[in-house]
Amino acid sequence: MIKHDYHHGNLKEEFITIAMDFIAKEDVEKLTLKVLSDATGTSRSAIYKHFKNKDALIETIIERGFDKFDVETTPNLKDNSKALVDKFYLTGKLYVEFARKNPNLYRLLFGKKYAHIREEILSIKDEDCSGFAALQKTVEDGQKQGVLKKEESYKQAIVIWATMHGISSLIIDGFMDVENVYEDMYDTLFETLLTGLMANKVKIISTVPVLKKLLQPKN
Amino acid sequence: MIKHDYHHGNLKEEFITIAMDFIAKEDVEKLTLKVLSDATGTSRSAIYKHFKNKDALIETIIERGFDKFDVETTPNLKDNSKALVDKFYLTGKLYVEFARKNPNLYRLLFGKKYAHIREEILSIKDEDCSGFAALQKTVEDGQKQGVLKKEESYKQAIVIWATMHGISSLIIDGFMDVENVYEDMYDTLFETLLTGLMANKVKIISTVPVLKKLLQPKN
DNA sequence: TTTCTTATGTTAACATTGTTCACTTTAAAC
DNA sequence: GTTTAAAGTGAACAATGTTAACATAAGAAA
Numbered sequence: 001m002i003k004h005d006y007h008h009g010n011l012k013e014e015f016i017t018i019a020m021d022f023i024a025k026e027d028v029e030k031l032t033l034k035v036l037s038d039a040t041g042t043s044r045s046a047i048y049k050h051f052k053n054k055d056a057l058i059e060t061i062i063e064r065g066f067d068k069f070d071v072e073t074t075p076n077l078k079d080n081s082k083a084l085v086d087k088f089y090l091t092g093k094l095y096v097e098f099a100r101k102n103p104n105l106y107r108l109l110f111g112k113k114y115a116h117i118r119e120e121i122l123s124i125k126d127e128d129c130s131g132f133a134a135l136q137k138t139v140e141d142g143q144k145q146g147v148l149k150k151e152e153s154y155k156q157a158i159v160i161w162a163t164m165h166g167i168s169s170l171i172i173d174g175f176m177d178v179e180n181v182y183e184d185m186y187d188t189l190f191e192t193l194l195t196g197l198m199a200n201k202v203k204i205i206s207t208v209p210v211l212k213k214l215l216q217p218k219n
Numbered sequence: 220m221i222k223h224d225y226h227h228g229n230l231k232e233e234f235i236t237i238a239m240d241f242i243a244k245e246d247v248e249k250l251t252l253k254v255l256s257d258a259t260g261t262s263r264s265a266i267y268k269h270f271k272n273k274d275a276l277i278e279t280i281i282e283r284g285f286d287k288f289d290v291e292t293t294p295n296l297k298d299n300s301k302a303l304v305d306k307f308y309l310t311g312k313l314y315v316e317f318a319r320k321n322p323n324l325y326r327l328l329f330g331k332k333y334a335h336i337r338e339e340i341l342s343i344k345d346e347d348c349s350g351f352a353a354l355q356k357t358v359e360d361g362q363k364q365g366v367l368k369k370e371e372s373y374k375q376a377i378v379i380w381a382t383m384h385g386i387s388s389l390i391i392d393g394f395m396d397v398e399n400v401y402e403d404m405y406d407t408l409f410e411t412l413l414t415g416l417m418a419n420k421v422k423i424i425s426t427v428p429v430l431k432k433l434l435q436p437k438n
Numbered sequence: 439t440t441t442c443t444t445a446t447g448t449t450a451a452c453a454t455t456g457t458t459c460a461c462t463t464t465a466a467a468c
Numbered sequence: 469g470t471t472t473a474a475a476g477t478g479a480a481c482a483a484t485g486t487t488a489a490c491a492t493a494a495g496a497a498a
Binding site for chain 2: 110169194
């Protein structure tokens with residue numbers, strides 16, 4: 001007679017941890033209930049005592065994922081000790097680096113497959129707390145300071161996001177072999193973006209080397 | 220005794236057609252062998268007489284998909300009757316519109332899930348024929364004409380692609396409700412991109428209204 | 439302490455998935 | 469006309485998510 005460990009303790013949290021660790025290494029598609037039951041030493045149906053179904057676990061993963069994403073990226077935007085363009089530069093870099101370091105999680109958060117779950121989560125969350133809201137607010141600050149062109153802030157924010165999302169996706173989905181030239185690529189991308197967004201006649205201050213060079217007055 | 224239609228005729232091509240039609244409406248993930256067998260009135264294993272496995276069918280779909288994509292987008296880049304910036308503007312627009320009209324196919328072509336199949340296909344195809352090569356060449360033309368900044372053409376091409384891929388992905392993956400303001404959004408995006416890429420001192424000609432306005436000399 | 443209830447686990451079973459295998463039928467080559 | 473290979477069939481497999489009936493353990497109630 002095999003002795004079973006009933007009442008594992010904190011099995012629910014353990015499922016979540018294992019799932020997140022798994023996604024850190026492999027694609028969400030490969031995360032099966034068997035993976036979870038094997039890792040916890042439970043049966044394949046044990047999870048249903050803690051989650052309604054697999055999607056409910058995924059939902060939790062997405063929530064945690066967005067928390068992690070927010071913690072690693074948005075604080076920069078709100079750090080007013082930094083020059084405005086530097087905030088954009090650094091936050092953008094952190095964005096791309098998050099995607100590079102957590103490709104499977106990034107795809108889970110920003111891909112199509114679980115869009116229905118994401119939308120449910122984001123509709124509940126306070127919209128003003130989202131990263132995009134912080135981005136848009138920073139764009140508005142930039143316009144007030146005369147650094148950015150006067151334009152609908154929503155549209156400018158989308159342009160910035162699309163740029164960062166684009167380069168991140170190309171990298172993690174296998175279209176670029178940029179392990180080495182990644183920083184160089186990012187600088188070119190950001191220079192182009194910032195140049196396109198900037199207003200003309202204002203002196204802009206930055207402490208980021210590549211931006212200093214870009215922003216120094218020409219002829 | 221049921222009479223079976225042995226030797227269907229062109230079942231292989233029919234599988235491909237049905238699969239492409241399916242993807243035009245629903246996500247690749249929902250394309251099962253049962254869908255194909257039901258639609259053709261065959262058994263679920265019939266497909267194995269024409270394709271090694273499901274992935275082999277997907278491979279064919281991806282090949283056809285890239286053909287379709289190339290036909291609908293790249294010819295513009297090679298049309299030298301158009302002004303250079305207009306080529307970029309129009310091709311970019313066609314790119315985003317392709318994604319909007321064929322979201323499931325776009326995701327299949329440019330997503331991660333079947334990246335291994337895509338890479339196999341693209342490694343066989345003549346690289347110089349790819350859309351990216353055409354883009355890079357146009358970038359080089361732009362530099363020669365003094366329209367674009369002198370910069371590594373590869374990097375500039377990546378910047379353009381990332382921008383278009385980013386906005387396309389955001390739209391089709393459910394982050395923007397731009398059914399109405401889509402053209403407006405694209406114009407803003409393109410203006411920003413072009414402004415960032417342009418060289419300074421050259422008069423640039425365009426017949427696209429929004430670009431005319433952008434390019435007319437200021438101050 | 440004993441009993442009851444509920445949370446939390448188990449096993450067995452199901453439909454659906456892609457896939458393989460032995461078999462059957464048809465078309466065409468000889 | 470016979471043979472052969474191409475192109476279909478159905479049964480079976482393992483893996484998937486899921487459900488249902490059952491088992492156990494922990495803690496509240498007696």
